[in-house]
Amino acid sequence: MYLKISKFVAFLTLLSIFTTNSVFAQKRSSADTERKINALIAKMTLAEKLGQLQQIDGDFPTGAARPEQFEMVRKGTLGSTLNVRGAKNVNELQRAAMESRLKIPHLFAFDVIHGYRTIFPVPLGEAASFDLKAAELSAYIAAKESRAAGVAWTFAPMVDIARDPRWGRIVEGAGEDTYLGSQFAWARVRGFQGTDYSQPDRVLACAKHWVAYGAAQAGRDYSTTDISENTLYNVYFPPFKAAKDAGVDTFMSSFNDLNGIPASANRWTLTEVLRNQWKFDGFVVSDYTSVMELIPHGFAKDEADAAQLALNAGVDMEMVSRFYNQNGEQLLKNKKLTVATIDEAVRRILRVKYRLGLFDKPYIDESLEAKTLLTPEHRKAAREIAAKSFVLLKNDNQTLPLRKNIKELAIIGGLADSKEDVLGSWNGDGKVPDAVTLLEGVKNKLGNNTKIRYVKGCDAKCEDTSEFDKAVDAAKDSDFTILVVGESAAMSGEASSRSNIDLPGRQLDLIKAVAATKKPYAVVLMNGRPLTINWVAENSPAILETWFAGTEAGNAIADVLFGDANPGGKLPVTFPRSVGQIPIFYNMMNTGRPFDASNKYSSKYLDIANTPLYPFGYGLSYTSFALSNIRLSSTQIAPNGSLNVSVDVHNTGSREGAEVVQLYIRDLVGSVTRPVKELKGFERVELRAGEKRTVTFTLKPEQLGFYNAQNKFVVEPGDFKVWVGQSSVDGLESSFTVK
Numbered sequence: 001m002y003l004k005i006s007k008f009v010a011f012l013t014l015l016s017i018f019t020t021n022s023v024f025a026q027k028r029s030s031a032d033t034e035r036k037i038n039a040l041i042a043k044m045t046l047a048e049k050l051g052q053l054q055q056i057d058g059d060f061p062t063g064a065a066r067p068e069q070f071e072m073v074r075k076g077t078l079g080s081t082l083n084v085r086g087a088k089n090v091n092e093l094q095r096a097a098m099e100s101r102l103k104i105p106h107l108f109a110f111d112v113i114h115g116y117r118t119i120f121p122v123p124l125g126e127a128a129s130f131d132l133k134a135a136e137l138s139a140y141i142a143a144k145e146s147r148a149a150g151v152a153w154t155f156a157p158m159v160d161i162a163r164d165p166r167w168g169r170i171v172e173g174a175g176e177d178t179y180l181g182s183q184f185a186w187a188r189v190r191g192f193q194g195t196d197y198s199q200p201d202r203v204l205a206c207a208k209h210w211v212a213y214g215a216a217q218a219g220r221d222y223s224t225t226d227i228s229e230n231t232l233y234n235v236y237f238p239p240f241k242a243a244k245d246a247g248v249d250t251f252m253s254s255f256n257d258l259n260g261i262p263a264s265a266n267r268w269t270l271t272e273v274l275r276n277q278w279k280f281d282g283f284v285v286s287d288y289t290s291v292m293e294l295i296p297h298g299f300a301k302d303e304a305d306a307a308q309l310a311l312n313a314g315v316d317m318e319m320v321s322r323f324y325n326q327n328g329e330q331l332l333k334n335k336k337l338t339v340a341t342i343d344e345a346v347r348r349i350l351r352v353k354y355r356l357g358l359f360d361k362p363y364i365d366e367s368l369e370a371k372t373l374l375t376p377e378h379r380k381a382a383r384e385i386a387a388k389s390f391v392l393l394k395n396d397n398q399t400l401p402l403r404k405n406i407k408e409l410a411i412i413g414g415l416a417d418s419k420e421d422v423l424g425s426w427n428g429d430g431k432v433p434d435a436v437t438l439l440e441g442v443k444n445k446l447g448n449n450t451k452i453r454y455v456k457g458c459d460a461k462c463e464d465t466s467e468f469d470k471a472v473d474a475a476k477d478s479d480f481t482i483l484v485v486g487e488s489a490a491m492s493g494e495a496s497s498r499s500n501i502d503l504p505g506r507q508l509d510l511i512k513a514v515a516a517t518k519k520p521y522a523v524v525l526m527n528g529r530p531l532t533i534n535w536v537a538e539n540s541p542a543i544l545e546t547w548f549a550g551t552e553a554g555n556a557i558a559d560v561l562f563g564d565a566n567p568g569g570k571l572p573v574t575f576p577r578s579v580g581q582i583p584i585f586y587n588m589m590n591t592g593r594p595f596d597a598s599n600k601y602s603s604k605y606l607d608i609a610n611t612p613l614y615p616f617g618y619g620l621s622y623t624s625f626a627l628s629n630i631r632l633s634s635t636q637i638a639p640n641g642s643l644n645v646s647v648d649v650h651n652t653g654s655r656e657g658a659e660v661v662q663l664y665i666r667d668l669v670g671s672v673t674r675p676v677k678e679l680k681g682f683e684r685v686e687l688r689a690g691e692k693r694t695v696t697f698t699l700k701p702e703q704l705g706f707y708n709a710q711n712k713f714v715v716e717p718g719d720f721k722v723w724v725g726q727s728s729v730d731g732l733e734s735s736f737t738v739k
């Protein structure tokens with residue numbers, strides 16, 4: 001099955017090699033386009049200009065545009081909508097745009113976060129695959145389906161670093177780590193956009209939420225963030241920069257207050273960093289009503305003030321609220337806004353519309369949509385990528401995989417048969433009936449040879465225990481039990497923060513009741529964030545983390561439970577033992593009093609271990625791997641030099657499997673203190689039983705440097721440690737010096 005994915009990817013790579021040069025030439029040789037844009041701007045009335053800066057919401061359930069939108073578009077006073085989708089709906093509204101005076105094409109946006117119709121694992125789950133080709137492929141398929149349905153612009157990828165699992169939106173990103181997050185940001189942008197997003201199978205991407213939204217205080221959504229500039233440069237900016245380097249042409253300004261200046265009115269991040277330092281020439285869209293929210297933030301005194309603050313700071317397009325349009329004229333009169341500022345925002349938006357090819361080809365080929373959505377090929381990719389995202393957290397005495405000739409099997413848990421939940425939050429245009437549940441997947445796998453006893457036990461909230469006895473009886477009567485527990489999809493995602501990240505309700509009691517039967521069982525988790533599952537980790541024989549795995553969830557889970565696929569995912573985020581440990585992440589600073597069990601006055605708690613329940617980068621396999629023979633191409637390099645680190649990886653078990661080989665460094669002394677470990681390379685290696693291969697990483701200045709106190713990127717001379725391991729807490733060690 002992996003072979004097939006790689007063929008598809010090889011095809012993609014070929015395609016991008018083929019298109020890269022011509023496209024970048026085309027994108028950058030834009031003098032002609034710039035001339036056209038300026039000529040167009042010269043013809044535009046103020047109302048038409050402000051219209052280009054406006055985005056409003058279509059009807060989410062049907063994907064249709066509202067009557068008002070037709071009117072505005074026809075008048076040339078609405079540049080973009082979100083949620084209007086479906087080739088027919090899109091063409092209808094586009095026809096109105098073509099009837100407008102200047103025929104500026106309309107831009108259709110939608111949240112395509114982990115799939116359009118074919119739903120892939122939630123982004124946090126997909127990050128657990130540590131497989132960038134998988135991320136690129138899922139984004140490519142999502143793009144292909146979206147564009148066929150008329151959506152030209154996705155509000156993805158979300159590249160917020162998230163180190164607080166109480167925050168529900170941790171599910172939408174790549175987890176806690178800046179390097180992993182940057183790699184996934186690059187891969188996802190490339191998957192969506194390719195090297196030319198005017199192509200009919202690509203969409204424009206949007207790096208969100210700029211910036212630091214994931215650092216919401218106490219994990220409460222929309223909450224304040226207060227982060228030093230240096231930490232922004234070293235931790236929170238890099239995934240956005242990676243997205244920019246991959247060619248992303250839009251950013252979304254976030255809801256949060258950042259160091260006292262709300263991110264949607266923050267001239268430093270929006271103009272100084274984005275436009276001036278990074279030379280970003282695309283445009284910024286506000287998050288939903290974040291321009292309006294400048295008022296409750298206590299930053300803008302009224303609507304006009306909010307509009308001028310956001311637009312002057314560098315928010316080019318306003319989503320949903322209409323303050324730019326309602327106040328633009330007055331603000332110009334009062335000299336709170338200049339025509340040049342408005343023109344610059346319009347220019348950026350038109351530039352991206354040109355790059356999308358919308359001026360040449362505003363309409364969608366309506367015959368493509370049905371042929372493109374949810375094809376067997378897309379489902380197949382979704383199944384393979386889902387299997388790659390699962391993390392085997394525990395597997396005592398090879399409890400898993402299960403034999404396919406098992407006679408009687410109990411499956412317990414509401415999540416085991418919920419089509420809705422496996423689709424996760426932000427499931428695009430995914431349809432509930434398309435989804436395959438765990439129960440269905442196991443039935444598909446085993447046919448009629450096994451007697452399956454399904455008992456719900458309780459739903460994800462698990463307030464009602466009346467079915468517990470029935471669940472226990474099913475476990476008693478069966479040879480093996482699969483217990484499916486975790487969160488409903490709605491428990492993570494936007495506005496879904498939790499103060500307690502235990503298994504909800506009485507789920508743990510259900511597990512304990514089944515465990516008390518002394519019959520063998522395995523726990524399958526579905527959830528959008530790390531959970532504090534200490535009892536389960538200690539007492540249950542096997543635990544498989546499956547996140548929310550998408551349309552093909554059930555088939556993929558059955559593939560792994562019954563050994564047709566071998567789990568190889570690793571945690572992209574630390575699992576704490578207790579909410580009290582949060583924030584807990586592997587690449588913390590050492591402190592002046594690092595943890596020392598024998599020293600009361602060291603950095604620790606009195607009542608709990610300092611270690612997490614499961615560390616970043618952790619995950620097991622049905623086979624075993626050994627790393628050996630770490631070697632460096634050199635032990636001394638110049639600050640602008642690079643270095644190879646090699647290691648042999650050996651599949652020492654009896655079945656084929658994947659190991660994610662991880663490279664970490666520590667810069668021992670810095671002009672700004674450096675973390676105790678930092679991921680700087682990884683490779684997911686597929687090995688047959690007994691196979692041995694050498695993996696080589698190259699450490700370059702990009703990986704060795706950091707932003708110093710002046711926020712300049714530097715590689716400082718000094719000693720480094722390097723580890724190559726199977727998680728963030730093990731590994732072969734070596735060292736080198738930058739001279």
Ligand code: BGC
Nearest residue numbers: 082111155208209287288494
């Ligand atoms: C979310 C964004 C999303 C937007 C449009 C907002 O509430 O924060 O991530 O893209 O809505 O749906």
